[in-house]
Amino acid sequence: MEDAPFFLFLQSEWVRPIPCFLTATGMDTLTDPQLGTISFVRRARARRIVVRIQADGLRVTLPPLVPAAEGLRFVREHEDEIARKQDRVRSSRQAGLLLPGDAPALHTRTFDVRVAVEARANLFFRMQGDTLYIYVPGTADLASPALQRKLWDGVAYFLRQEAHRVLPPRLHELATAHGFGYRGVKIQSSRTRWGSCSARGDINLSYHLMLVPPHLADYVMLHELCHTREMNHSPRFWQLMDSVTGGRAKALRTELKAYAQALPAP
Secondary structure: OEEOOOOEEEEEEEOOOOOOOOOOOOOOEEEEOOOEEEEEEEOOOOOEEEEEEEOOEEEEEEOOOOOHHHHHHHHHHOHHHHHHHHHHHHHHHHHOOOOOOOOOOEEOOOOEEEEEEEOOOOOEEEEEOOEEEEEEEOOOOOOOHHHHHHHHHHHHHHHHHHHHHHHHHHHHHHHHHHOOOOOEEEEEOOOOEEEEEOOOOEEEEEHHHHHOOHHHHHHHHHHHHHOOOOOOOOHHHHHHHHHHOOOOHHHHHHHHHHHHHOOOOO
16 A cells, blocks of 8 residues: 555554443534644544544544544644644645646646636536636636636546556556456555555555556556565565565655655645
């Protein structure tokens, strides 16, 4: 599994379940003036308190028997660290604004995105050749989070279409070249994982791979193909990765992580 840092995380040590089901009224969701909306969610398989740090708030995952008050206490104990990481997320989101200009607003693997302001009532998306044109009403606030969300949702539609067209054939090429077998491939929308591989040989790839250079997308696909033989990250796994990347597995991993820090946060 290869993770993609579109969000930042903070997690506790293992939490021993507290033998009660009590949660403070109204604490499933609360609003903090600095951190934004804090949502508490329980997951049956959770063993730790995990904080997903987003630009507009926090999502706190709790083990089944841990009350929201305990999750809030964990947030307060690490509030300074969380606030610093949230500033990084917000800076990344600001850098990811899709705006008009002489240069494309975004480069992807197969197309550029250009934004233009027109005298029209609604947003309009048009793919022409290798350019996606987005026409925005002249009265729209281009910096508005709601509008930017709509722009990115439109871009995501085309990214997904292109990912379906480009990534499965490339995965097949790499598997054939290096003698791997796999059962199937699906394109998913995950922002926190570039890809994954199940024990049955099913490979999932994020369409966000269309935002990284081809050689790094190849690295992710080879990573998942290697998991069809080694379902771990043991020394044998990395030896296998080196054998299919010309000894550059760790260097490519480092490059992917560094590159991902500069990616927009769609």
